[in-house]
Amino acid sequence: MRRLTSHLGPLIMLAAGLFFALGALTSLDLGSFRRMGPGAFPLLVGGLLCLLALIGLMQNLRAPMAVDRADPMAVLGVFGGVAAFAFFTPLTGVLPATAVAVLITGSVIDGFRWSHRIALAVGVSAGVWLIFVQGLGIPFIAIRGL
């Protein structure tokens, strides 16, 4: 099973190469050798990527490269943090969104006490306000309705 997953790596690359090469072939003008169209270069590089992916696949069939085990909680924590930032910024402004994002990302780290997580969230929000709003003068809505 692990061996099969290992082959997925080069296969993803093959898919990407095919996507660009076929996309260039079917929907873009290739032009001539002298006056190349917008499709020529992507076709060339996409083709090269396919070739490399096939070589990589052959290497992998002989000696499969190890695959690292994914950590779903870490992905979830980071994903949740960023998504929360993007979701809350239009609703509440940047600073509350920052605090929520810090709390969510921090919540997947074991052994990180809640009091410390909250302190970090407040501290980082204050830092963002100081650096980005006060220091750099970026026109953010810091807290909506304030």
Added chain:
Amino acid sequence: MELLDNLMLGLATAATFQNLMYCFVGVFLGTFIGVLPGVGPLAAVAMLLPVSFYLPPETALVMLAGVYYGAEYGGSVASILLNIPGTPSASVTCLDGYPMAQQGRAGVALFATAMASMAGALFGVVVMILLSPRLAEFALLFQPAEYFSVMVLGLVAASIVSSSGAVRGLMMVCLGILLGTIGVDVNSGETRFTGGIPQLRDGVSLVVVAMGLFGISEVMVSLRGATQSYAGAGLTGSMFPSLSEWRRSAMPALRGSAVGSFFGTLPGTGQTVGSFVSYALEKRINRNRAQFGKGAIEGVVVPEAANNAAAQTAFIPTLTLGIPGSTTMALMLGALMIHGITPGPRLIADHPELFWGLVVSFVFGNIFLLILNIPLIGIWVRLLRVPHHYLYPTVIVLICVGVYSISNSLMDVWATLVFGVIGYVLRLFRFEPAPLLIGFVLGPMMEEFFRRAMLLSRGDPGVFVTRPGSAALLLAALLLLVASLIPWKRWLMRGRDAAELKDGL
């Protein structure tokens, strides 16, 4: 004296209050992230890119460069105190630095490291001053075919250092180039691969790609192991080396600087290779070689002189040819392009205040770094004891705010997240993201020169091998590719050291 005039111009640029301040901010942040194992200068430079848009180009570059070479100083602190390299290029420093700390001579090791770093960096700056204008003059002879070939060389060099092999490195380069084609084609005005999404017409933003691949995915990898802290780190012994140690260090520092300077100028190799090779070389020729690996002061002086020299000379190909010497350099090229400055042989002539100002700022930056790393070393040692779980949520938010600040677009934040997930999956499958980024930055320029060269040759692809300059560059790329099949690292380090080092690379 033309050189003197240039340096005076540089001094006038670098010595303004604003530039000195941002230089200090840069080297301070650089040391900060260099000290912390797990966060590299790459992520830090990526995070500072949006901030740099608010600064004049020379100030932005002075700051970003400061982060880059500042990290080389900081990287050795964790190597010496904990036997964990703060940056990859500081892994060689573990070999003698950690034994020194165990013998209660951590203070001496840190002092010697800072002095050697300074010596190496200044050596590199002198090489840069002497070499860059010549190289740029020479490169003015380049035609599109040569430009294309020099980029091929740069990309091959960048992909063969990838630890999972040249083929995988090259795949990432191709993927990067292809991502760079998304958006409107400048020659024909046609849109490519946008899938009808209007925001993609301008292409994928460099900041989004860099922050996603290096910031977000790196945090995903390290987040959950974050609760350890390095409570054991402590400063031991006096800081000052004895007179004989000073004497023994002088020549190795010089040799390390020379070797490092050489490897720094080669696109794609940079500091890590420089520090490895200089250590291996010194181990063959030093009279005190029997002590190497057991806490010899030469063993920390040599690699640190080398990696700092390389950090400076890596700017030579970046600023004179537009070929990034490393991934961090690729980001700096990107920063320049965002400011509307085209990197290449005309840069020194067209923007002398930028080039010479940067060179002179290196000298100031290194003086700041010496102050930060000798009298103020205690701060960094204490920093190592702070648990890392405070760091990662902060990094995530700084990425979000940074990306959002570019154009108040939450679309960019989502796109960064997408690239973060892509980067994470690719990492799981052992594809390193660094070559992808270099391909992404160079790709559009490469296509432009490729098409121009084909136009000039009236459609004859033979132009790349019949023009001698272009042929030589392509041959060099081919040789590099062949050379990458030789396990030189094992050959250079032989046996025991190689086993100890394999974690660092």
